Each structure stands twice: as structure tokens, then as C-alpha cells.
Amino acid sequence: MVEAIQSPAHATYWLVQGRLLFLIIYLLGTACFSYIVARRLQPLFRGERDFRLDQPFRRLGRVLQFWLGQWKHPRYRMAGTIHLLIFAGFLILATRAFSVLALGVSDGFVIPGLSGKAGHIYGIVADYASTVVLFCMVVAAIRRVAFKPARYAVPARYGKGHSADAIFLLALIAILMAADSLFEASQAAALWQQGQTAEFLPVLSLPWMLNKALLSTSLPMLQSLHLGAYLIHDLTFFFLLCYRPFGIQFHVETSLFSVFFAKLDRGKLKPVKWGIPDERLDQVKSFGVKTFEDFTWKHMLDFYSCADCGRCSDNCPSNAAGRPLSPRFLTIKARDYTFLHYPMFGSAKNGQPLVGSVYSEDEIWSCTTCGACEVECPLLVEYIDKIVDLRRGLVDEGNVPQSLQKPLKALESRGNPYGKMTKKRADWVSAGNFGQTCRVKVLNGESAGTLYFVDSITSYDDRIQAIGQATAKILRHVGEDFGILGAAEKDSGHEVRRFGEETLFRALRDHNTQAIRESGAQRIVTSDPHAFNALKHDYKDVPPVEHISQVIAREVKSGRIKFHPAENDKVYTYHDPCYLGRHNQIYDDPRNVLDAIPGLKRVEMRRSRDRSFCCGGGGLMLFYEAKEEERIGVKRVRMAAEAGANVIVTACPYCMVNLEDAIKVAGLEGKVTAIDLAELTDQQLVRERPAA
Amino acid sequence: MTARIFAYVMHKAGVVDDSAAELLAAIKQIDAAAAPTAIVSGSGAELDSACSSLCAFYPEIWKISNAALSYPNAELIRKALVKLLPPGAILLLAHEHFGIDLAPGLSIRLNTAFVPDALAIAGRVGVLLNVVRQEFGGQISANVECDISSGVVLTVRPGAFKPPVIAPANGNVVDKSGEVGALTSGRRYVETVMAESGEVDITKHSILVSVGRGIQEKDNLSIAQDLAEALGAAVSCSRPVVDAKWLEKSRQVGSSGKTVKPKVYLACGISGAFQHLAGLKGSPFIIAINKNPKAPIFQVADIGIVDDILEFLPELTSKVRELRSKAA
């Protein structure tokens, strides 16, 4: 067959034969890319260990769900859809790209299996794919420039905006699509002009449109366009390939790995150092992350994988309140640090402390560990472990805010952050009316099958003791044989650990673990989601633990709990506590309980379930004096009011403290009230005899 | 008793401070018949003015005039006193920043006993003097016995001894300047840096809404500010509020803060530590609101209410506003 149009392999580009030119481009491009990736991997080899090969099949499943299936993307409808199309397009076009590149050195190259019918079908799909991708590039660019979604904005203290770079990348991809299509269209036009059969171009695809435009173009021109488009295609392809590792587009390559190696379990924290058992921790010279190389390789990979989408910060309650924390920039700053200190040429400059140069202390202490960022991130970037590691480093250096030193000291000497006396921990049991009517066993000497782990705030806070009392009454009502540890109980240490004081946490944990084992209880119930999470994920070798909402829900189903009708003039909404909902996926039990109360009107807030907005944090966070514009809790109670609710139901004592406080500060006293699920249950419970 | 009793008195620009009368009261409790000598130092006309005002209280005044003492440098004054005081002397001075600086070292130099921060003289039996003190930040009292056979330096808590009703003393001034010799020390006074005056001068207000730890957090200060506004008052505070950086130092009432003389003082969530009360002069009408019924403030207040200031103050503010609008 006469060649209608010269192929790039045979053509001569400025005295160089195409085949040679492109071979050189490919070799150089690939070598360049390999070198760049090797340099990018260098810090990972200096990073700490991270064990990420457990449960490989589960990991593969998550790759299918989150990487291939783009599971999290639709949470932001518009951007999610665009990205889905782009991602699908890229996957489809990957094969095409390879074959197009191959044409540069091997004329007439066809991928085995894609000749004939399969090839045709693939060609059609690929043509539409590149059209859609180009279209998406345009839409994305317009979004950036005209609509400027808030989450893309870069606050002044973080430097210049990122939009210029984003548009540059969008443009490059668009050029790639256009070049590819032009390459195809020009050949088709040339063939057609010579009366030969051209490759079928599907209607309204980009190649089709270009082809229509080129129908009357002269042959020599078509030839130039054909060869030129090819050169541009190859150069753009390799430029993009080598440019991607210099910015957020690196996620194209790293996302597969960041998803595969992503953390499997929520609610758990990474150990101080992987591979070092507790007994040998005393020998570890330094705790936590102080310099960049203290991060694990997976955390460093996270820094590369961030796509700068801003979804994390958009959902971060601290960020919304105006605290100095923005998870997105935690990652971007670390990534920029890596680029700066591990340059392409020259030796790595490393080992400087991160806090004070890259991060501020306030930034690190501002995090409530609510997990909204992690739930949102499409690349499964982890944040909580990094914050905790950074805090471990600060604690190790003695760099702890004065406001936190007092409660930490009190936890050390008295097992509770309030400095109240140990022997008064169970005083709530005998307080007031409750003490007369409901006997609560203290398990020192007595035994019971179930342990009610009360934890510090419920034991000592005047207001929150009511939640403890309500819980005890409910357990009594459903016939649970239960008791409390009393003065033998110390703080669960949940926030102690998340604020980086690992050693104190272990002391509290070891003490409690022994007390729990000695009590002989076979199961644990708690009304405190932080204690629940600690006992479930931070403690080892303790009986299984449930949250009281789970117990109530089960007993509602079994019929042992029946409710009086609710007051008709109230509208209720349920606020998901972070450590019950997001971290432990208990969303429905509390809702089912509320819906079992006859006549109870319930609405959902705009942010609920795994998008619930943190109340402001619990445990030690109650003592931290954050620099913020508006209190996190105040934002939350306004959301409740917006949803039309006048009663907020929650299932966490810290949420209760924060929300009740916020109601006052927001000036909503008298308009909105808060009640704990246990309190509400106790209040509405149908009792044959008076509550005993 | 044969030991001579002295009182070292401070003055500022020639004006003698309250300690002159308080020390005299304490001296009378140690020995009712004592004819004490006041010692005062400084230079120039200011010193003379201080001396003459002391003549009303003390039968004898020792004047130490020296240019080096125009600012009271405890190190130099200690040297001077060592030269002047006879063996076995009893010396009283106020327990405040100067007394704390001067007295302990002075007792060593004079080889006398030392009792700091006395609240009351419980009695004397021969050479054993019984003094009442407080410990643990004022939470508990103690009887302390001191052997004064070789003299004693005693510092006295400001405000603890009520000035006695005294007959005019017609004291005479003895110039002891020549007997102290050259005054040098390893410590040199440079200057005094005044505290930033801040936007509000709490010493100029006749009503103060004063907050302590009971305000709990910075954000709650608006509750106090609202009340102050409604009353035409100013917000002041105790030390913990300044330490926590919720209010500027210029708002602090106390021994290390400002001295105020308002007509009405609302002590909100203030425990009543003596360092704070030391800043309250002139017998204001004190209304104390505190969650803790055992708070020491209730000992010194005129009216006490056991309540949560976070709840009480907003209601008080509404009531005051109501009254104002009715009056208008």
C-alpha cells in the first residue's frame, strides 16, 4: 500500500530520522523520569519503618474500591464527576498512549490483541475518551478561573495561589489530547484525500471534529501537521511525565501505592516506632517526629500523593474556626520541604527541626483528631498519626503549652486531669437522689459480669455525672449485672496518647488493664466514646467493649426498653460524636433509639454521619487555649438551629460540655438545649415501677 | 524588756507609707511600754519631710541621709543598718518587696532570729515571742515561737495590724548619716521601668468589677465587661487572670499589681488571697460572688453570694440595665 502520509518513524525531523529522534526522546525521557523518581524515593529510604504489607487481599480490595472505583470522589459532586471522567479517560488512553509512542520507532505498530475488531472498538472508545478528557480540562480550567471554589484558595501565609500551576497542567493535558487527536485526524484526512480508507473516527469525537476541519487542507500541510502533532505529542507526554513528580500531579503515579499501603483501621494509632515492642521503648532515643526523616516512608509518600484538592481542610473544624491548622497545608508544606531539601542535583540537606520552621506549635496542638480530613481524602492520606507523631516529638522536647501541663501533671499524680482526689472518683454514685435510689456496685471485693467504665469527666464533672447516673439506671433497667472500678479506675488516657504523652498513656493503660482484669468482668460498657475507642483500639487484652447507645439500641429491638411519647413541641437532631461515628462507624444505633421514641420529630443536620462536624474536641482538648476566631462548638450549634432543631442529642460527655457551653456563647440559651442519649432514654423510659 | 525596738519605714517622695502606723501597732503588741525608734533613709528634702511626719508617731527617728540611698537599694541599706543597730535589737519592717529583699540577709548580718510575714503577735514569755503566720498560700495558720534573746528581725504583713489610736509622740530626729560609713555593694540600681498604663486606669474608677480564676476562660470576660459597661465601671482582676494572659497587667489588683480605692468592689470568682487583698485600700464596699462557700474572700467581704458568676453576672447586668432605663 502506498503510504498516503509519511509516518513519524520514517520521516526526517531536521536532518534526523524520526525513528532515531524518537528513540532518543524515549530513552532520554525514560532515563530522566527514572532519575527523578529515584531522587524522589531517596527520602523514603531515610524515613522510619512502616509495616504496610499485612492483609494484602484486603488492600487489593481497597485499591479496587478507592483507586479504581474512585469511591470518595462523588462526595464533592461536580469535582468528583469531572475527576471520574478524567481518571477513566486516562485509564482508557493508557494503552493508546503506549501504541502511539511505539509508532515513533516502529512504524505500523499495533498492540497484540488490538488488531481487527477489538482494535476498532478500542479506537472508538479511546477517541471519545480523549474528547471527554479535553472537555474536562476546559471545564476544570473555567472552574478554577471563574468559579474559584473556596477550598482551592491559598491563604496569604501559605504563599502564592496554586491556580497558575493547575491551569498549566490542565493545558498540558489538553495539548496532549489535542496533539493525539490531530495526529490521528491528519492521517485520516490525508488518506481520505487520496481515496483510501481511513481509520473510523466516531462522530463528535475530537479526531472526528479535527478531521472535518482538515478535509480541504493540502497534503503537504497535512503531512506537516501529522508529523508536528506527533512530535508535540511525544514531547508533551515526556514533559508531563517528568514534570509530574514536581508537583501535585505526582499523585497520578503515587496514588495507586498510597491507596494500597493506606492505613486499614480507623481509631488506632501508629506505635511510637514500628517493630519496637512496648518493653523496649525505653531504649528508644527520641520519640516522635522532630525532623523530616522521623516520618515513616508511607507518610512521606502521602506528601507526594496529595492532589491539593482542599477537601480535607474544607471539612476540618479547626480550620473552619480560624485556628492555624489546615490539613492540606500540613501536607503541602511537607512536600515543599522535601522538594527543597532533597533536590534533583546535589546532596540532601536534612535533619533540621520541623517545628518552628515548617510547622508552628499552635498548628500541631490545634487538631481535635476528629478524622474528618482522613474520611474525606480521595487518596487516603493520613493525618492523625502524623499529628500525634509531631506531638510526641514536642512532648519529648518538653515543648508543651502551659495550659496542658497542669492537667498532664494531675493525670500523673491523680489519674484525672482535674486534680481531684482519687478516692472521690466514685462519689457520684452516692450523690443526691440517685444515691438513694440506685445502688451501683464498686468492684473491689464484689464482682459482676459487666464493667461500666465511667472515665474521668463523667466521674468528676458536676453536670456530666448525670450522664453516668442515667447510664447506670438504664443498665439496671435492662437487668445488667454491672459494677464500676471506683477509685481503682484511672483516666483511660485516650487523649493523653493523642496529645503525644505516650509514656503517661502506657502507665494509665497498664494500671487500668490490671484493674479491669482483676474485676473479673467479661464485658465492658461505657457512655464515653473516647473511653470506648481507647478500650477498643488502644488497650490490649481487655474484654470486649460496647457503647451504651449500642446496648440501648439492642434492648429497644428486644423490647426490654420501651419509651413514653416525646414532647410534641420539640424538634430533635442527633449530633454524631467523632469517636462514636466517624472513628467507629456507629451511626445507626443512636438514630434507631431516637426513632423508637413515639412522636419524636427528628431532623438531620447538613453535616451528619461521617461528615459530622466535631464539637471542639474532648479530653485534654478542653484545657487547650486555641487561637481561633469562633469556637468550633458554636459553629455546630448554629448548624443545629439551621436544621430547625431545638434539641441536640449527643452520646458523648465532651460533646455535651462543648455544646452546652456553645449554646450560651452563641446566645441560643432558651432556644436550643442539649441532652445525652442516655439521659433522654432514662427520661423517656417506661418503667413498671418507679426508677430503682 | 531591755532590747531596743526599731521600725524601718519606707517613704515615697517624702510621703511615709501606711507601714509606719502598722509597725507601731505591732511593736505595741510586743511591748506595750516600748519607746520605738523609726529608721528612715533617703536624701534631700524628701527625707526631711518623711522624718517630720514620723515625728507624730515615734518618739525618736533615726535619719540616714546619703545620695546613694535616694533610691532605696536594700543592699546598701542593709550595710547601713548593720552599722547602726545595737546588739540584740528588735527590728520590724513591712513584708513587701523591699522587706523581702532586705530582711533575711540583715538578720544574718546582725546574728538575730528572723520571722517573716507575721500576721499577729500572740504573746511573749521572756525571750520567747509567739507570732501567728500562715502557710500554704494562706490556707492554714501556724503559731510560731521565736527565741529573741539575741534580737529579731520581724517582717509584718501589710494591713494585718490595724493602726493604733495614739497620742501624738512629738518625736525628735537624730541624724545618723555620719555613722554608716561608705556604702557600696555588688548591686547597683539602674532605673525603674513603669508598667504599661494600658487603656484603662483602674485606680481612677469608683466601681470595679474584678474577676479571678472563676471566670474560667478568656471568652467569658465579656460577661464581666457587659456588667462593667452597665455600671459605668471598669474591669480589674487578680493575678491568675494576668498570668493566663487574659487581661493586661495594668488591670491587676494586688501587691504586685495596682493599689485601688474604689467605693464598690465586686469580687467575682476571686478566692481572696492576701496578695490580692493587699491591693484594696480605703475600705471599699466589697460584694463577693464565688462558687466555693469556703473561699477566704467571704471573710473580708461585706456581702457574700455563693453562686456561679457565669450565671449570676449576666442576670445582674440585665437588672442594672433595667434600673437604668427606668431611671432615664
Add this chain to the structure above:
Amino acid sequence: MEILVCVKRVLDTSENEIELNREGTGIELDEAVYSINEPDNYAVEEALQIVARVGGKVTVVTVGGEDDEEVLRREMAMGAQQGVLLSDAAFNGSDAKGVATILKSFVQKGAYHLILTGVQADDGGAQVGGMLAAMLDYPFASLVNSIEVLPGKLKISREIEGGNREINEIELPCVLSIQTGINEPRYVGMRGIRAVASVPISTYGASELQIDPGTVGKLAAKVKRLDYFVPTLGKGAEMLDGGREDNVERVTELIAAKGGLR
């Protein structure tokens, strides 16, 4: 610079309710929490910051017994390079002058440029620092809330009334008593304390320090605490016992009556 900080282990007033024991003979010590005297902690932090700026070593010393080692260890966990315990049966019952005598003997064994104490301890005496300085014949300043190191001397400020600061220059060697709030002490975690749990603490008794037992201890004390008591409270305030609404009204009336509402 060689800095010596004199520290004391005391009942932690913020974490204990100081009450008389049942017998009335002393303070209730059941479940008592001890810690380092807070101003001493500020002093150690200040010493550590000075040494970080100009080089040198920080030593912490206390007069007491085995129980007091825990505060030495805590300050060593904070960063003090050496801890010293001055312990002897002869020292028991010393008054402040006795304690200062013991400390003076230890100071004279070494060559310290700067000696720090906290401004006062649990008994509110604020005396040991000043006494120690006089015994050593070193210049002294109390209530120090800032220190700047100059060649051969220090520029310090003292906290005086009204929040004003008295600036002085003081020659080395000297003794300073440190006021709280001079800095923000660093956190000492459990891990740090465990790390120094077995570091040796030098202990000296009366003979090593060449102290004449007649000058210290109970018998030499000129000042003795006889007892603790809770004073019978005077009349105190008129307590309003109405409901909140009534109290609010009454208070408003009173303020108006006392010339408060213009």
C-alpha cells in the same frame, strides 16, 4: 556559667486541699501529692535557658531525705546536669537559717557563679535565699523576673508594686530569688523522669560538708512552728441566701446605695 539552683519538695497546693488532720496535730497527708515548689521550677527553667545561651552547667540541690530525691530527678529530667542531696539526721528540724547554713557549706565546696532559689516556698517565708547570700557575702536580689547576662555581671529586673520593674546590675557571683512568671517552664514527661531514674545523686552529710551539728537542726533552731490551726472565722460577709433573682435585686440596690449607679 556554673549555676546552682536550690529546690524544695513541697505539698502541691493546687492539687491538695490543705486541711488539718483528724488529730489536729498537723496537715492531713492522706493522698497528699508532692511536687517541686513552683517558684523553684521557674528558677531551674531560667537556669537552663541561661546555660543554653551562654554555656555552662546547672546543678540542683535540696536539703532533705530520700523522699526528696524525686524532685531532684524531675529537675534533672528537665535538663539539670547534676542533682545533689544534702542529708543527715543532724539536719532534721532546721529552721530557715539552718537550711541556709547547710546550703552555704555546699556552695563553698564548689565554684558557682550564680545561685538561684525560688522567691518563697510553702511556708511563705521567702528567707533562705537572702540568708544564704548574707552568709556567703554575695550580693542578693529577690523577686527577680528577668535576667540578662553581661560580662562579669547580670542585668536583672525585680517585680515591685504596680507591675513596675526595678532594673539592677548585680555582680557575679550572686544569689537571686526567682518570681513565678519569669518564663514558661518546659514540660517534664514521664519518659524523661524514667530516663533519669537511675542516674546517681550525690549525697552529702554533715561531716562531708564540715558542718558543726550545733549550728543546724532542731536544737539550733531559733524559730519553731508550734502547731497548725484553722483560725476561728470572724463575722465575715453577710451571706445572701435568697434565690438568684432576689440576690440580684439586693446587689443592685446595694450598689446604687453605695454610690455605684450614677
